[in-house]
Amino acid sequence: MEFSQEESMILSKFFTNMDRNVFALRNLPEVVKGALFSRYSRTDKSLRRVLLDEFINKPEMGFNQIVNFSVGSGTDETVAIKKAEEFYDRVLVGFGDDSVAELGGAHIACEGVSNIATKVLEDPRLGLSPLEKSSRYVYFNDKADGKYRYYRGPDVMESVFADDYIEIMDLLFDTYSKLIEPMKKFITEKNPIEEGMTERAYGFTIRAKACDVLRVFLPAGTLTNVGIFGNGRAFEYLLTKMYAHDLQEMRDIAGQMQHELSGVIPSFVKRADDKYGRETQKFWIDSRNAVKDFILTLPQKSTVSEEVELAEYDREAEQKIAAAILYSQSAMPLRTAKALAAGMQHEQRRKIIGAYVAKRQNRRHRPGRAFEHAYYTFDILGNYGIYRDLQRHRVLTQERQDLTAMHGFDTPKEMEEAGCAGEYRECMRLAKAAFEKIEKRSPKQAQYVVPFGYKVRWYFHLNLRELYHLCELRTMRQGHPDYRRICQKMYLLAKEVHPSLVENMRFVDMNSYVLERSESEKKIDQKLAEMDKRYGKA
Numbered sequence: 001m002e003f004s005q006e007e008s009m010i011l012s013k014f015f016t017n018m019d020r021n022v023f024a025l026r027n028l029p030e031v032v033k034g035a036l037f038s039r040y041s042r043t044d045k046s047l048r049r050v051l052l053d054e055f056i057n058k059p060e061m062g063f064n065q066i067v068n069f070s071v072g073s074g075t076d077e078t079v080a081i082k083k084a085e086e087f088y089d090r091v092l093v094g095f096g097d098d099s100v101a102e103l104g105g106a107h108i109a110c111e112g113v114s115n116i117a118t119k120v121l122e123d124p125r126l127g128l129s130p131l132e133k134s135s136r137y138v139y140f141n142d143k144a145d146g147k148y149r150y151y152r153g154p155d156v157m158e159s160v161f162a163d164d165y166i167e168i169m170d171l172l173f174d175t176y177s178k179l180i181e182p183m184k185k186f187i188t189e190k191n192p193i194e195e196g197m198t199e200r201a202y203g204f205t206i207r208a209k210a211c212d213v214l215r216v217f218l219p220a221g222t223l224t225n226v227g228i229f230g231n232g233r234a235f236e237y238l239l240t241k242m243y244a245h246d247l248q249e250m251r252d253i254a255g256q257m258q259h260e261l262s263g264v265i266p267s268f269v270k271r272a273d274d275k276y277g278r279e280t281q282k283f284w285i286d287s288r289n290a291v292k293d294f295i296l297t298l299p300q301k302s303t304v305s306e307e308v309e310l311a312e313y314d315r316e317a318e319q320k321i322a323a324a325i326l327y328s329q330s331a332m333p334l335r336t337a338k339a340l341a342a343g344m345q346h347e348q349r350r351k352i353i354g355a356y357v358a359k360r361q362n363r364r365h366r367p368g369r370a371f372e373h374a375y376y377t378f379d380i381l382g383n384y385g386i387y388r389d390l391q392r393h394r395v396l397t398q399e400r401q402d403l404t405a406m407h408g409f410d411t412p413k414e415m416e417e418a419g420c421a422g423e424y425r426e427c428m429r430l431a432k433a434a435f436e437k438i439e440k441r442s443p444k445q446a447q448y449v450v451p452f453g454y455k456v457r458w459y460f461h462l463n464l465r466e467l468y469h470l471c472e473l474r475t476m477r478q479g480h481p482d483y484r485r486i487c488q489k490m491y492l493l494a495k496e497v498h499p500s501l502v503e504n505m506r507f508v509d510m511n512s513y514v515l516e517r518s519e520s521e522k523k524i525d526q527k528l529a530e531m532d533k534r535y536g537k538a
Contacts, residue, residue: 127234216453232268
């Protein structure tokens, strides 16, 4: 049992349950919830344990003063929730305004869910803010009751391929676990500590690099934790979609989430699985099946492609952006601005676009909305680890295909240099064989055995403003080398077709690094020293 009776009594005031993997937070100020979820993404601890160990039991955190909490007291929100539900029901009935559901929000934690499930939970573009346990900073080699933490739902464990599933999953985790210390040793020997770098910063940098290299072993069925803050409308839409999902895991999580959210924002999520919700679920299921049936009538073939391809771009982008800039700083109709921009020479348009963005001093000085008038579509074939990292950019249109083993896999160069590439390739071969065997009967469930190193295909359809943000942020030194490479290629492809529009994307880092986290960790040390000076050592 994770908590003593006394600890459970303390924590029960802040969670909707103490014995299930899906639970909501209550009786906590927003500042505590935000800090709690931030810490949650960088630790192996459960969210409840983080709150107890690192907030409640640490006097220096000031938890008692912030929450006005002491053992044996605290505020129960049950009565308040019931009153709020009655009020919102009256508003919804009286005015029929679904936007009311955007005024109520909740924090919810989903623990012990697969990396397939987290991609569904993190799909929504608006209204939800997820934060997931990082595969870049946390090892995934721990066990629960002597078993590695991977998905073991009845749709897999009660199937004819259960033995094959367990065999390949255990092999992947065994190899991942076995190589952690040798990989850390290899990286340490190759990259000794730099002058002026603390042991803390160096240790974390080495750990992060080892995680970056070895995560290619982790199967998509690896269990992880994700915390989500969102408004009621967004949760209702997400739950409805999850109830309509092909995988049993998604439908189970949806039911658990709705149960817990009903304890804090009941009015906002009750329609996810009522009469209207089930009608929407049926529409999505029927539509998906109709498309599948149609695709079966077409030739099935997969051609080799580049890692990143610019599938489509706006050939009138410069003209459209110039017109939008003119419009925003004048009183003229849009048609007049468009006509003026169309009549300009290239250098004139370049000059006005330069005036709009040339004074940028850092990546946070983002272009204005005029840059949203130019669009690009990139077709990307990258390993699943890359997709997990880049999926978080939601102010764009993205669509992924199912995870398979048909597109091959990436091999980190460190794996070659450390002499363990042969063992890695054998694991990938066996994982592919297991995938193909399971896929014949259960193509959706087969995704769970595919390691992060295997490639998946997805597209990004985004405007130039978001492209600036994405490429400049995700090529920063501390980023994973795999997704840095993808974003560098996106930048070069856009620059090739629109050099005058991309010339002010000056904060794309095209360099490569050995220890990506080292400089970032040095800066953290500086900040920690400043905090100690300001507040005293914790």
